[in-house]
């Protein structure tokens with residue numbers, strides 16, 4: 001990394017006011033980015049500006065503030081469309097987050113699923129990409145099948161190919177595992193699914209903030225992510241869908257905004273995307289996600305990715321030298337997330353002790369209990385890196401873990 005790049009990265013860190021604080025008397029080291037990223041000043045200011053100057057309800061008003069709020073909301077939709085290279089902005093639906101997006105699809109595709117149809121997910125899915133499908137299966141009599149992984153945490157593509165058949169109606173797979181850091185070969189997964197005319201859904205909650213996504217190139221039917229994991233606010237998420245399928249499936253919530261005409265006898269639904277956005281939307285959240293996309297677009301994404309992986313490799317090299325450590329997730333294609341367990345120690349105890357040193361990591365099952373069962377562990381300690389972290393923070397993490405081991409053993 002040359003001097004200019006170092007300077008760029010240091011300046012990025014200065015954009016995040018929350019990082020400049022003490023926790024338990026120590027500098028905060030925030031390594032819980034897979035759970036939620038911190039927010040740059042530009043995102044915080046965009047939300048503040050919106051509420052100070054432009055807020056009203058959207059789509060319904062003729063007055064100036066309503067027109068401005070509508071413009072701000074729809075402008076954010078255009079930014080998301082460009083961010084994903086969606087062919088147009090009406091294929092972008094704002095939701096509460098990834099979980100809400102999965103629930104929307106799993107509810108809305110009900111009319112396309114019949115008894116004994118099969119839904120495929122993978123062994124490394126987040127609960128939000130498991131439970132909604134279990135519910136769909138209960139309602140329809142469809143069967144949920146799980147694509148296995150190997151010990152390294154890599155999907156077994158040959159097994160997947162053997163599982164898919166004319167009975168398969170939908171495949172839903174995570175792009176980047178929040179627990180293992182595995183980057184799945186979604187291009188292959190989608191290609192194989194397409195050869196059987198199977199609907200494809202990609203959970204991009206972890207991926208969208210880390211590398212560019214091109215939904216047209218991927219050719220998936222649905223792609224989803226959450227604002228709060230890409231430096232944006234909580235409570236706002238995205239569902240991209242192909243126009244043909246969005247037109248074919250039913251809305252899953254009903255009320256204002258999503259209608260064209262209502263009588264007591266019957267209702268006609270609105271056009272896309274409004275058909276799927278019942279009620280007053282999270283306008284400030286949309287403004288915030290728009291600002292987070294502007295922030296990302298101003299970054300040198302290759303440099304950021306390279307830097308995050310440099311931090312990952314440095315941390316991994318140092319962690320692997322700790323006696324009794326077992327890294328969970330050793331995929332050849334991996335992102336800047338490291339999960340680990342230490343023999344004889346509970347992840348929560350490690351997390352609690354290193355918090356005393358100002359270090360924020362996540363401990364537990366990371367909403368992937370079946371994956372924990374696969375590895376036969378109750379949970380892991382997970383350090384997940386972002387562009388504002390640095391090598392000194394990795395050193396602090398290592399020292400704190402060594403201290404925790406000393407105290408707990």
Ligand code: PLP
Nearest residue numbers: 097098099126128178203205226
């Ligand atoms: N999918 C993955 C891979 C995740 O990491 C998460 C959150 O951690 C989710 C889905 C759910 O996202 P949200 O809680 O923002 O709805």
